[in-house]
Structure formats: structure tokens, C-alpha cells
Amino acid sequence: MYRYDEFDHRFVRERTTQFRDQVTRRLSGELTEDEFKPLRLMNGVYLQLHAYMLRVAVPYGTLSAPQMRQLAMIAERYDRGYGHFTTRQNIQYNWPALKDLPDVLDHLAEVEMHAIQTSGNCIRNVTTDQWAGVAADEIADPRPICELLRQWSSLHPEFSFLPRKFKIAVTGAPQDRAAVAVHDIGLHMHRNADGEAGWEVLAGGGQGRTPMIAVTVRDWLPERELLPYLEAVMRVYNLHGRRDNKYKARIKILIHELGAEEFRRQVEEEFARAGTPEVEVEQRELARIAAYFAPPAYEDLQDVSTEFELAKNGNRDFANWAKINVAEHKAPGYAIVNISLKPVDGIPGDATTEEMNLVADLSERYSANEIRITHRQNLVLPYVRKRDLFAVWSALNDAGLAIANLGHLGDIIACPGMDYCALATARSIPIAQDISRKFADLKRQYDVGPLTINISGCINACGHHHVAHIGILGVDKKGKEFYQITLGGASDENASIGKILGPGFSGEEVPDAIEKIIETYIAIRGESETFLQTYRRVGADPFKEALYATA
Amino acid sequence: MRLLKNGEFASDDWTVLSEDDVLPLNGDVIVCFDRLMRDYAQLKAHDGRIAVSFPNDCAVEDLDDYLDILDKVVLTFPVFTDGRAYSQARQLRQQFAFEGEIQASGNVLPDQLAFMRQCGFDVFLVNGRFDAEQWQKAATSMTLTYQNGYLPERGFAPADVWKRREVKSNDQLRSDFEEVWTA
Numbered sequence: 028m029y030r031y032d033e034f035d036h037r038f039v040r041e042r043t044t045q046f047r048d049q050v051t052r053r054l055s056g057e058l059t060e061d062e063f064k065p066l067r068l069m070n071g072v073y074l075q076l077h078a079y080m081l082r083v084a085v086p087y088g089t090l091s092a093p094q095m096r097q098l099a100m101i102a103e104r105y106d107r108g109y110g111h112f113t114t115r116q117n118i119q120y121n122w123p124a125l126k127d128l129p130d131v132l133d134h135l136a137e138v139e140m141h142a143i144q145t146s147g148n149c150i151r152n153v154t155t156d157q158w159a160g161v162a163a164d165e166i167a168d169p170r171p172i173c174e175l176l177r178q179w180s181s182l183h184p185e186f187s188f189l190p191r192k193f194k195i196a197v198t199g200a201p202q203d204r205a206a207v208a209v210h211d212i213g214l215h216m217h218r219n220a221d222g223e224a225g226w227e228v229l230a231g232g233g234q235g236r237t238p239m240i241a242v243t244v245r246d247w248l249p250e251r252e253l254l255p256y257l258e259a260v261m262r263v264y265n266l267h268g269r270r271d272n273k274y275k276a277r278i279k280i281l282i283h284e285l286g287a288e289e290f291r292r293q294v295e296e297e298f299a300r301a302g303t304p305e306v307e308v309e310q311r312e313l314a315r316i317a318a319y320f321a322p323p324a325y326e327d328l329q330d331v332s333t334e335f336e337l338a339k340n341g342n343r344d345f346a347n348w349a350k351i352n353v354a355e356h357k358a359p360g361y362a363i364v365n366i367s368l369k370p371v372d373g374i375p376g377d378a379t380t381e382e383m384n385l386v387a388d389l390s391e392r393y394s395a396n397e398i399r400i401t402h403r404q405n406l407v408l409p410y411v412r413k414r415d416l417f418a419v420w421s422a423l424n425d426a427g428l429a430i431a432n433l434g435h436l437g438d439i440i441a442c443p444g445m446d447y448c449a450l451a452t453a454r455s456i457p458i459a460q461d462i463s464r465k466f467a468d469l470k471r472q473y474d475v476g477p478l479t480i481n482i483s484g485c486i487n488a489c490g491h492h493h494v495a496h497i498g499i500l501g502v503d504k505k506g507k508e509f510y511q512i513t514l515g516g517a518s519d520e521n522a523s524i525g526k527i528l529g530p531g532f533s534g535e536e537v538p539d540a541i542e543k544i545i546e547t548y549i550a551i552r553g554e555s556e557t558f559l560q561t562y563r564r565v566g567a568d569p570f571k572e573a574l575y576a577t578a
Numbered sequence: 579m580r581l582l583k584n585g586e587f588a589s590d591d592w593t594v595l596s597e598d599d600v601l602p603l604n605g606d607v608i609v610c611f612d613r614l615m616r617d618y619a620q621l622k623a624h625d626g627r628i629a630v631s632f633p634n635d636c637a638v639e640d641l642d643d644y645l646d647i648l649d650k651v652v653l654t655f656p657v658f659t660d661g662r663a664y665s666q667a668r669q670l671r672q673q674f675a676f677e678g679e680i681q682a683s684g685n686v687l688p689d690q691l692a693f694m695r696q697c698g699f700d701v702f703l704v705n706g707r708f709d710a711e712q713w714q715k716a717a718t719s720m721t722l723t724y725q726n727g728y729l730p731e732r733g734f735a736p737a738d739v740w741k742r743r744e745v746k747s748n749d750q751l752r753s754d755f756e757e758v759w760t761a
């Protein structure tokens with residue numbers, strides 16, 4: 028894992044000191060809330076419905092065991108004993124007191140973490156594949172590039188006052204688990220005809236009120252040219268992105284209005300003019316960073332583990348969990364463990380201090396000290412020997428964390444919604460809870476097969492409802508909550524935006540509506556056809572009929 | 579309004595000419611872009627320095643043909659959150675090799691001074707709300723930068739982290755870090 032050196036350390040410390048001073052001035056009344064606002068936002072502090080909220084960056088979703096313990100400690104000491112993992116692979120604390128925030132940032136700095144640029148019109152925390160470095164299908168670990176991007180985007184002198192916020196996602200595998208097509212910039216690694224790995228650069232994807240799939244700006248770029256090329260993209264956006272209307276200020280609107288072709292031409296022209304003057308320095312820095320991401324010393328193992336096979340035969344719950352929540356690893360004899368944070372009736376993405384500590388302990392004991400956070404609000408232990416899987420499962424099971432629903436109906440994404448968020452128009456957590464109760468039966472979930480349900484509490488779409496197989500969007504209609512249902516979204520390498528099915532439903536009606544959609548699918552699906560495949564084959568009509576045909 | 583240059587307030591001897599003001603016999607003048615294009619030949623022969631006041635929604639490449647007579651380009655920040663002029667300054671320095679002064683005008687605040695300098699600004703038209711010391715403190719508040727090639731040439735430049743790192747091994751960097759940390 029990446030470790031700070033004296034420079035990274037000083038950089039974060041300077042910022043924390045600055046913020047402590049600003050908080051002191053706010054508390055003494057020297058700064059008004061209006062003057063304080065841009066300053067606190069630059070440090071990840073939002074003002075929510077009931078309290079301040081702190082959003083902590085977890086760069087590219089990778090955490091060490093000591094970092095996870097520190098997050099657990101902060102939850103215990105400064106919050107109400109839990110934290111909320113978000114779709115940006117970050118963690119949010121919903122109840123810290125303003126006066127404590129500088130101390131919290133100091134505690135974060137102790138474990139080489141910060142909250143810089145988790146808000147504001149700048150380049151946000153870079154996200155990536157939660158299985159980076161271990162996925163069986165991966166070309167290369169994308170995290171060295173992500174770390175280079177983290178540094179490069181930190182207080183970038185030219186790109187700190189963009190028209191709007193800017194999100195970059197990176198994936199090093201053909202299967203896109205990082206949703207790169209719905210980000211302002213997406214980087215997707217490919218090999219060219221000579222077998223050299225390089226980057227496809229996508230731009231202009233996004234969700235929010237105008238969801239769009241990104242266009243490819245360059246289909247293959249050598250790695251050494253990546254930063255200068257990104258600077259060209261950013262510069263075209265910084266100069267020409269709309270600043271007259273907040274809702275039209277994202278890069279997707281610029282690309283939409285210019286047309287992909289013209290945007291490409293402008294980027295290439297800018298790139299040609301700016302050239303690549305300092306790429307050697309960047310390449311050496313990248314090599315320095317990459318050394319930190321060397322894989323742990325793998326044991327020389329047989330891929331098949333007898334202990335694992337025996338344990339599966341002896342315990343059906345374990346066997347189910349292993350089938351659903353454990354993914355293939357690139358090293359023989361190892362496995363990727365996914366920990367679902369979606370218990371029946373739970374709050375998606377929430378983890379208590381005890382749970383965080385348990386996961387930290389398990390990662391120390393079984394997973395080379397490493398943990399990942401996924402954009403589906405779950406956790407990952409990336410380096411578990413197959414023969415240890417039963418022990419890991421048993422420990423998780425004792426804590427109620429061996430929830431075998433990954434990628435299935437119960438694995439629901441939900442944004443904080445009306446329970447916390449100042450922008451919300453409807454609740455989303457209680458809707459997720461209702462659905463999880465209705466479909467609590469795991470056997471039923473397995474029969475339904477792979478399915479994503481994502482819920483957002485307003486049009487800002489933090490719950491990624493546009494790219495869910497079944498998306499749920501809460502809206503306000505004359506002071507009453509209503510929920511629109513979309514079908515057919517996906518965020519993988521065949522990304523698509525879901526389509527609205529028809530008139531919305533009240534909160535109480537949502538679980539039944541989902542039930543009808545599921546029943547319709549089961550009635551018409553072809554052999555081993557997933558929900559998404561069925562929808563793409565038959566379209567919306569059968570589902571509309573089931574939902575809206577008057578009884 | 580006062581001019582801030584090299585960390586100090588400097589006298590402002592520039593005359594801002596509107597489109598139709600008569601060009602004085604000599605002295606330093608600032609003209610708008612339209613006038614620069616229109617009166618290029620006349621301005622070229624002018625006895626005194628020439629500056630252009632350039633809007634933030636025009637393309638810097640359009641200035642290319644006129645840069646030879648320009649001693650200064652004045653770029654503008656209508657509000658501090660409108661960051662277009664950062665890119666314009668960067669392009670002027672890096673792509674058009676402009677070596678004259680680049681002046682920031684408009685909503686110029688101490689918090690942004692360091693960024694502006696890194697992008698190539700070296701003169702700042704500021705109001706009297708802050709004293710020279712506050713500006714100086716702001717300009718030097720950031721001692722580190724990760725971005726390659728974004729370094730002001732004159733005076734208090736922050737450290738270019740990636741270049742500094744090149745001379746040390748990771749182990750060396752880490753042990754230096756631990757020394758700082760435990761101190």
C-alpha cells in the first residue's frame with residue numbers, strides 16, 4: 028500500500044493547521060457561516076439537516092488495518108458509534124461537532140488520511156475497481172495511476188475553480204467494476220495491437236438530473252502521456268464549460284453541446300500545443316509509487332484447497348456465502364472476500380465501530396492488512412487464502428456480517444436521503460429497508476439471480492439509480508414523497524441509463540411494485556437469462572403492463 | 579486599487595485607454611483586445627509599454643499575432659470561483675512562451691494568490707483590504723506542490739515534490755518521514 032513520505036505528510040499537516048485556525052475563527056464569530064462555507068467545503072465538511080457532516084477521502088477505496096481502526100475510533104469518539112460508506116468509496120460521519128473537526132482531521136493525518144477535495148468544484152477523490160491488484164481478469168493494477176492522480180489533483184493550481192465538481196474513475200480490467208462510463212473522466216486500460224498496455228480515455232459520463240454515458244475521447248493512449256492528456260481535457264473544460272447555470276456546468280453538457288467530434292478535436296489540438304514536456308519526471312514518480320503496490324508475498328499454493336472444499340460440504344450457509352460473496356483471485360489458492368454491508372432491515376453502507384474493528388482484525392490476520400471499500404457500499408478482504416475462508420466466514424457470521432447477498436436483490440445501494448441529506452426530496456434508507464424485508468428469503472434472491480437495486484433520495488442521483496437494473500428515485504410531489512422506477516440501467520462495460528417505467532408510487536407501494544416486476548421477469552425469462560438480459564430482450568412493455576394495467 | 583508585484587505594492591503608471599481615447603504621445607497604456615487588433619501598427623510604433631486587457635471568454639491563441647508588442651497581458655477573474663484565467667495564463671506561458679507580465683484583475687483574494695502565481699501570474703491588481711504582509715503570507719502559505727512544471731519563476735517558489743523525490747530512495751523518503759513524524 029502507498030505510504031506517505033515527508034512531503035505528503037507536510038502537505039496534509041499544513042492543511043489541517045490552516046483548518047484548525049479557520050474553525051477557531053468561526054467558533055469565535057470572527058467568520059460568518061457564509062465566509063466559513065467555502066473554507067469548510069474545501070476540507071470535506073458539509074452542513075446537513077441535523078448537523079455537520081464530514082466526508083473522509085479513502086483514496087481509490089484502499090484502507091490498511093490501522094486506518095480502519097482509526098476510522099472505527101473516530102466513529103466511537105466523535106460520532107454515534109458508526110460511519111457510512113458511500114458510493115464514492117468514501118466514509119461519511121453524520122454527527123461530528125464542529126469544535127471536534129480539527130482533532131478528527133489530526134487523527135486522520137496520523138494514519139495518512141485526509142478530507143481534502145471531497146467537495147467543491149475541483150477534482151474529487153479518484154475511484155477504482157475494488158478488486159484492483161487481485162482480480163483474475165485484470166491487465167494491471169490501476170492503483171499506482173490512481174495515486175499519481177491523487178497527488179496531481181491535490182490543490183491543482185489550474186483546476187481548483189472548475190465550472191463544477193469533477194470525478195475520475197479508473198479500471199485496469201476489461202470488466203468494468205468502477206463504472207467509468209458514468210464519470211466526468213473514465214480511464215479504461217486496454218492493450219494495443221503490439222500488446223502494450225495503455226489507457227482509453229472517456230469523458231462526459233455522469234448521473235444527476237441529466238444522466239449520460241461517456242464518449243471515448245482517445246481509444247488508446249500510452250501511459251506516459253496520460254497526465255499531459257488529462258491536463259488538455261481539463262483545460263478545454265475549464266475554459267469552455269458553462270458557468271452560467273449550475274445544472275449545465277458538468278463536462279457532459281459541454282461535450283453534448285459541442286458534439287463528441289468537436290470536443291475531441293479541441294482536446295487533441297490543446298494536447299498537441301501543450302506537448303509532453305515533463306513526462307520523464309512523472310514516469311519516475313509513477314515507478315516510485317508502483318513499488319508500494321507490489322503484491323504481498325504469495326504462498327505457493329495449489330489452486331484447489333481441500334479444507335475449503337470439505338468445509339463447503341459440511342455447511343450449506345458457508346457454501347452459499349462462498350458461492351455468492353467470494354470472487355476469483357489472480358493468485359492460485361487465494362480468494363477475494365466480499366463483505367456485504369446490507370443485512371435485512373439494515374442501513375446500506377453503515378458499519379459500527381465494532382464491525383470496523385472486526386474487519387480490521389480479519390484483514391490483519393488473513394488479508395495482508397488490506398481492506399477495500401466498494402462503490403456498492405460493501406467491504407472487501409482482497410488476499411484471503413482459500414483454506415482460511417471458513418475461519419473468516421465464521422468470524423463474520425458470529426458478528427452478523429456473513430450476509431450472502433452480494434450482487435443480488437438484497438445488496439441495495441441507497442443514498443442517505445431525507446434521514447440526513449439537506450438536498451433530499453424523499454427518504455431512501457427506509458425504502459431500502461422495506462425492500463430488504465420483503466425479499467429477506469435468500470433462496471428467493473438466488474432464484475431471481477444477479478440484480479441491482481439502487482435508490483436515490485433526489486435527482487442528484489448519489490444512489491446511482493440511473494445505472495441500476497431497477498432504479499428508484501424519490502421525488503417530491505406537492506409535499507408528498509413519490510418514487511419513480513427505472514429499468515434497464517447498468518454501470519459496467521456495457522453501461523446504459525435506465526428508463527422511467529411510468530407514474531411513480533408512494534413509499535408504501537414500492538415493495539409491491541418491485542415484487543410485480545420480479546414476478547414478471549420470472550414468468551418471461553429465458554433459460555439462465557438474467558433480469559437485465561430479459562429486459563434488454565423484451566423492453567419495458569411487459570413490466571408496464573404488470574404494474575399499470577387496471578385490475 | 580493597487581498593484582502588487584514581487585510581494586510589494588508598486589506604483590501603477592499604466593493608463594487605461596477606452597476604444598476611442600486618443601493615444602498619448604508616450605507612456606504605458608492598456609488597451610482592450612479590439613483596439614489592439616485595430617491599431618496594431620500605430621501601437622507598435624508607440625513610445626511606451628503596451629498592455630492588453632483580455633476577457634476570460636476569448637481564446638488566448640487569438641493573441642498570438644500581437645504578443646510581439648505586448649509587455650503585459652491583463653486577465654480577469656469576474657468572481658474568484660470563475661477559474662478560466664488560470665488556464666489562459668498557463669497557456670500564455672507554456673504554449674505561447676509569453677515572457678512579459680501577466681496581471682490578475684477582478685476578484686483577486688489572498689487565498690488564491692499562490693495558485694495564480696503557479697499558473698504564471700506575476701502582477702496583481704488588488705484592493706486595499708489586505709496589507710502587503712497578508713498577501714506575502716498567502717503567497718508563501720503553500721510550501722509544496724505536486725504539479726509538475728507549475729512553478730513561478732521569480733521569488734518564493736514552493737517545492738516541486740516529484741523532482742525532490744527523484745534524488746531519494748523510497749526507504750530514505752520513509753525514514754526521513756518517520757524522523758519528522760516522531761519529532
Ligand code: SF4
Nearest residue numbers: 442448451484485489
Ligand atoms: S441523491 Fe439527493 S438525497 Fe441522496 S445523498 Fe445525493 S443529494 Fe442527498
